[in-house]
Structure formats: structure tokens, C-alpha cells
Amino acid sequence: MALGGTPALPAADRGASANPLVEENEKRKRPMSLKRSSKIRLVTALMVCLLPYIGCGSDRSGASRSGGATTIQNKGSDTMVNVAQAWAEEYRTVNRKVNVEVSGGGSGVGIAALIRGTIDIANASREIKEEEIRQARRNTGQEVKAFIAGYDALAVYVNRANPLDEIAIEQLAGIFVEDGHITRWSQLGVRIPGVRDDTIVRVSRQSSSGTYDFFREKVLDKRDFELGSRDMNGSKEVVELVGNALTAIGYSGMGYANSGVKMLRIVEKAGQPGVAPTAETTLNKTYPIARSLNLYVLGDPKGAVKEYIDWILSDAGQQIVEASGYVPLSLRKRQR
Amino acid sequence: MPAYGRAVPGRLRPQRPRWAVLGEHIVELLIRFSGISAILFVLAIFLFVFREALPVLGSENFSLIEFFTSIEWYPTSVNNVRYGTLALIVGTFSVTLLAMVFAVPLGLGGAIFLSEFCGPKLRETLKIVIELLAAIPSVVWGFIGLTVMSRLLVEYTSAPVGVNMLNGSIILALMAVPIIVSIGEDALKAVPDSFREAGQALGATRWQLVYRVLLPAAKNGLLAAVLLGVGRAVGETMAVLMATGHAVTIPHGILDSIRTLTANIAAELGEAPVGSEHYRVLFLTGVLLFTITFLVNLSADLVIRGVRRK
16 A cells, blocks of 8 residues: 555645645736836836947947946057056046056057957057058958057167177177077177176067067068077066076067166167167157057047047147156147 | 545556656756767867868968978068977977976875875865865966066076076976876775785885885876876966966077977967968967877876776
8 A cells, every 4th residue: 555655645745735836826927927027118228228329339430338438449569558558547537438448468469459340449569561451451441540659769678787888780680680690798798797608598579569570670670580589478578587687688668677677779880879769869760779659540530539549649648658668759749 | 645545546657747857858958968068069179270270281381391390480470481380399398398307206296195194184184285286377377487486596596587498397397286196196095905904914114015016006097197297287378378488499408498389379379360371370289289188188098997997
């Protein structure tokens, strides 16, 4: 009997509790339908609210909006990432409704993102290439527009303990170029105190860097770098490594100097005096390896992006360029 | 008891509602899918990586022989693009090998201590701490390599630069040790106690017991532990990117900077235009890396299987 009864147990159980369950369902029904209709209302309300924004998103004025605040996506050059962040922070106090998101990665990374159309402004410490302009046109149907936001003298750094004060472009190329003949400091007549092995430690940048590109073009005359250099991921890392290594030499933005390193004067042609990287020598173009800091956008900037760029080109933005250690635009080139 | 039988006459077998039966089928299907999904994902990833890499094999600028035998890695050269990964392959293997030189004695020693010499209380504490060690994110390890370790190396060795192969391999060793310890300990634990008892009955000291009885008995499991540690070291990216100095050279000594396959992909894939030759060659190095780790893991697996069969 016990055996026969056991399988029936669940069924009996179900029968006994069937009624309360139904009742409970019944009870639930009313509030649920209420909830559902209020949900629909909420969604409709949201959609109505969002309609203007959806329209705004499709006209490609860039900058995306959410909850009343506009976000500008800004990406690219590691040389410029410090100044770009300073701009973004300061701009919060100028226009609270605009939020600028800044990230680095290298000029190449920024321009690649601009070509894909995923960012609003690309920072680049090199000029955009023809090929990249074509790609952007093909991909997004828009022309790339450029703004110069300041200048940077590409400084050549050595450790503070290094007695060298100036270096010729030719020597610099001899150190960095593929099959270059200069591998030891003694070849330049330099003796670094406290160093036995005076092999030159070359500090370079990863190949997505605009600084890398610029150095290759201006110093190496488009030839390749000798392999075996320490390729750092950021401007700051280059200077830090040079500051920690007695026999190192590296190139980076002039804004990254610290107490462990010194910047060399650059001699353009033999016999000429060396030129130190300063604001003055950058603006009057006597410093041979200076470059512009560029902002690239797709099409003519509109709305928040335009306001932001105008602000960067104004006195307020240019003061930040100077404070970050770069060279601001001359007064007559600024935005009034 | 008989009361139940009477309460529902004619229904001896419980009939479950249809939705419950259906629901069970669906859940069963889902579970089966999650079981198989691992295989699907691995296949899909391999296919994707291979598909992205494949077109470059037909390109005129690219030769597979150069890819494997040349040290010249100039993917963005203006005049003469060259894709040679020999230096990167050597870099990967040399840093892994050196890491294992540190990690194997430390890891196996730790495993032996945990399973044979240490009291239960200390063992539990150590196990928790070792698991914690395994949970430290690789970028934190890289950070330690870049800051703390590099300064120490410059101070105490003749290295001109602190970020080098030695730095990278110490960091990798620290990352691989927890894996080797926990799997190695399992392998030692799997040796039946009768082995230990027999050894002790013959008058062996604890040390003799370890290296005459336990190590030979657990050697497959220990080898598998080491191989999984190797797999971890080969595939590691962030830590080696930050700690090895990222220089494309064949190292002449342990204080030279190197670059690994993984770090190279991480540093360059972001800028390589999608579909370009550079992009495809990077995917090809991905295929190469995939093959290496696959072989390492496969051999670890076969070795473990060897243990089970016994």
C-alpha cells in the first residue's frame, strides 16, 4: 500500500494546492496589467524625449549627447595627451554641459579611429597622410579638416650625467638609423663618468607614434630605425627611461623634461651653432626638429566640437598649451 | 498512506504539466550548448584569426621564409617593409625559458613543501595566499616590473636599462609559480599513501622519500604543472610589454631588452589599418602564438592523461 501510495503523492499534493495557486495568479493579474501599461507609457515618454537627440545623432555634427550633457571623443597622440587632458579639464569650467573624453595611444591610433568615424577629434603630432585622408573620405564620405593647436620642439634627451651638450642631426641619424655607424659614446668623444660599457642605449617610440614618424622623416630622412632600440609606449616613458639610464639617448616632446635628463642643443649643419629647443626658436623656425600639434576632425566642425576647437585656439586654450610645456600659437594666429 | 491512493482515483502515475516537460528540455538543451560552446568558441576564434591572416600569404611583399627566419621587423617602413619575426620568437622563448629557470624550482619546491612537509594550518593559509598571488592582474605585475624591479636591477646589476629580459622573466616566474604550486601539489597528493608508508617502513628519511619515491611517482603531474606554467608565460602580454623593454633584438645576455610576440601584437594592432598587410601579418603572428600555446597545452593534457591511465 505504501508503495502504491508514494507515486500518487505529488499528484495529490498538487490537487490540494491547486486552488490557492490559482487564486494567487488571479491576485497577481491586476497589478501586473497595471504595471505593464505604465511601462508602455514610460517607454513612449522616453522616446518622445529622445526624438530630438536621435535626429541630432544622424546629422553627424559629431559629439554624442546623453542626459543633457554632450560628450566629445578625443583620441590620439601621446605627445599631446597631457595638454589635451588639461584642455578637457579646464573646459569643464567654461562649459559645464560638455564633457571631453581624452585618450592616447599614438597619433596613428587617433587617426585610425577618426577614419572609422568613432571619435570627434583626433590629436596628431604628425601631419595626416594623403592615404589616410583618402581612407577617411572613402569610409565616412567626409573631408578631414585640420587645425594647428600649438607647436612642439622635438627634444633630444640624454641623462643629466652625460657631459654632451649638443649634437648634430647627422650624428643623431648615425645613432638611430639602420646600419648607422655610431654605437658607442666614445665615438662622439663623450666619456660618461662611472660607466664602463659605453654602448649607446637608444630609446625610441612604438611605430604608432607620431613622434616616431616625425623623427624618422626629419632626422632619418625616411630611412628605417636600427632595430634593438627600446620602443616605449609613451612620451613620458622615454624621458623617464633616459633619466634612469646613464648611457641612454631618446627623443620626446619638450613638455616632458624632468630633473633626471637634459635637452641637447641641435646643430643642423656642421659649423652652425647649436639651437636649444625653446618657444622662441620653435616659432622662428631656427630649431630644426619642431612640429605642429594638430587636431583633425571630419568635415567642418559644428556645434559643441566647433566651440571646443575655437576655445582651444583662443587665448584661454593657448595659455594651457604654454603651461603644459609646449609652444602656443603666435598672437595673430589665435582665435578672437 | 492508502488515503492518497483514494484521493486521486485512476491516476497512479504523476503527470507533469506540459510546460514543465518542455522547460526541462530547453534547460537540458541550454546546458548541452554551454558544454559544447567551448569547442565552438575555440574553433570560431581560430577560424577568425586564420581568415584575417590568410590573404597575406599570397601577397608579393610577404614571404613565409622571411617571416620565420629574418629578425628584421619593419612593418611601417617607408621604403622597405619587412616582416621578420625571428627576433620576436626568440624573445618569447628566451624570456619564457628564463622565467621557468626561476619558476620551476620555486614552484615545485613550494608544491613539495605544501604537500609533504607543512602542517595543515599553515597549508591552508599558504594555499589562500598563493591563490591570491594568482589573482593579481597582469597589468599590476607589469607595473611592478616597470617601477620597482627595474630600479632594483639597475642598482644591483650592470644592466644599463632596468626593463629587460631578466626583469620580464622574474615577473613571469612570479605569475607562473602559483599555477605550478597548485597543480604540482595536486599531483603529489594523488600519490597513494601506501607509497609513503612503504618508504617509511623501509627506513627512508623524509627527503629520500620525496626524491626517490614521490617525485618519480608524480613526475607526469609535475611535468604537466610546469607545462601549464609555460603556457601562462608564453601567452602573457601586458606584464612583458611593460617589463621587457620592447626592443627587437636577439638577446646576447639576460640583461638585454627583448620583445615578445604577444607584446608586439598588443602594441601595434591598434594602429594597423584594418585589412592592411601589417594588420594581416599581426594576425599571422597571432596564429603562430595560438599554435605554440595549443601545442604546449596539448602536451600538458596528454601528460595528465598519462597519469590517469596509470
